[in-house]
Amino acid sequence: QSVLTQPPSASGTPGQRVTISCSGSSSNIGDNYVSWYQQLPGTAPKLLIYSSNQRPSGVPDRFSGSKSGTSASLAISGLRSEDEADYYCATWDDSLSGYVFGTGTKVTVL
Amino acid sequence: EVQLLESGGGLVQPGGSLRLSCAASGFTFSSYSVTWVRQAPGKGLEWVSVLSGSGGRTHYAESVKGRFTISRDNSKNTLYLQMSSLRVEDTATYYCAKGRWGAVSDPFDSWGHGTLVTVSS
Numbered sequence: 001q002s003v004l005t006q007p008p009s010a011s012g013t014p015g016q017r018v019t020i021s022c023s024g025s026s027s028n029i030g031d032n033y034v035s036w037y038q039q040l041p042g043t044a045p046k047l048l049i050y051s052s053n054q055r056p057s058g059v060p061d062r063f064s065g066s067k068s069g070t071s072a073s074l075a076i077s078g079l080r081s082e083d084e085a086d087y088y089c090a091t092w093d094d095s096l097s098g099y100v101f102g103t104g105t106k107v108t109v110l
Numbered sequence: 111e112v113q114l115l116e117s118g119g120g121l122v123q124p125g126g127s128l129r130l131s132c133a134a135s136g137f138t139f140s141s142y143s144v145t146w147v148r149q150a151p152g153k154g155l156e157w158v159s160v161l162s163g164s165g166g167r168t169h170y171a172e173s174v175k176g177r178f179t180i181s182r183d184n185s186k187n188t189l190y191l192q193m194s195s196l197r198v199e200d201t202a203t204y205y206c207a208k209g210r211w212g213a214v215s216d217p218f219d220s221w222g223h224g225t226l227v228t229v230s231s
Contacts, residue, residue: 002154035217037155044205044224045147045155050217088155092215098169099145099157099215 003028004089004102011108012079020105022072022089028100032092034072036065039086048087049074081109112136112220114206119225126196126229132189132206132222140184143209143216146191148202149224158204159191163212174200196229203227 005023012018022034036049047056049065052072064075072091076083089102118130132144146158159170159180168180179192189206203224209216 032215033217037218039155044221045207045218046221047210047217047219050210050219056219086154090155090157090217096172098171099160101147101155101157104154 002103003093003096003100004091006087006089006102006105008103009106009108011110013110014079014081016079017075017077018079018107019076020074020087020089020107022074022102024070024072024091024100026070027095028070028091028093029067029072030070031094034065034067034089034091036063036072036074037088037090039088041085045088076107079109083107084109112208114208114220114222116204116206116222116225119204119227121228121230122196123231124196124198124229127192127194128196128227130191130193130204130206130225130227132191134187134189134206134208137208137220139182139187141212143212143214144182144189145207145209145218146180146189147205147207147218147221148200148227149205150199150202153202156202160209160214161189162214163209167214169214193227196227198229201227201229 033051037045039045052067145160207218208220210219
């Protein structure tokens with residue numbers, strides 16, 4: 001059972017903006033940076049956002065991250081068909097002394 | 111180019127053991143933290159274990175503590191996961207991933223393709 005809660009699904013039409021939330025606590029999101037991962041069907045996860053709002057080189061600026069208190073969010077603007085994937089938030093948990101992943105959100109492009 | 115290649119997966123009976131390997135290339139292996147993440151069929155990601163760049167710090171998920179051991183051989187650029195007392199619920203694809211820097215709390219910026227472990231009688 002994950003300590004980071006995400007909505008199971010999100011959807012939008014091409015060009016729309018979709019936002020995914022990630023809710024945690026003071027021992028994880030409240031005290032550490034958040035990262036986001038995209039997992040396309042049948043493939044390994046890929047780092048999308050690190051340090052809560054930074055993009056690795058090669059990740060389009062349509063993807064953005066933010067953090068406030070014990071919650072974080074990932075926004076996808078200008079939604080495209082290739083954005084259909086599962087998205088996971090993750091961070092270090094000081095109480096567990098381990099990494100924790102969110103429950104995952106499946107994004108569908110209508 | 112960073113490459114991570116897992117191997118060692120397969121079918122094992124409950125209570126059995128298995129050792130996974132992850133061969134790394136394209137970066138200075140000894141300078142970065144490395145981690146194992148697993149994904150049960152049709153389920154989400156679950157972090158398993160991490161080893162700091164220096165190798166001095168290790169952490170494990172509660173679900174595998176005392177049964178799994180993470181280690182690295184910097185001379186061979188290889189990460190290992192020794193799994194023992196395997197349970198049906200350990201069935202998953204196991205990914206190795208590279209930390210962005212050297213600390214255990216780093217995000218994972220490169221991933222292997224995974225190796226499937228099936229625990230069944």
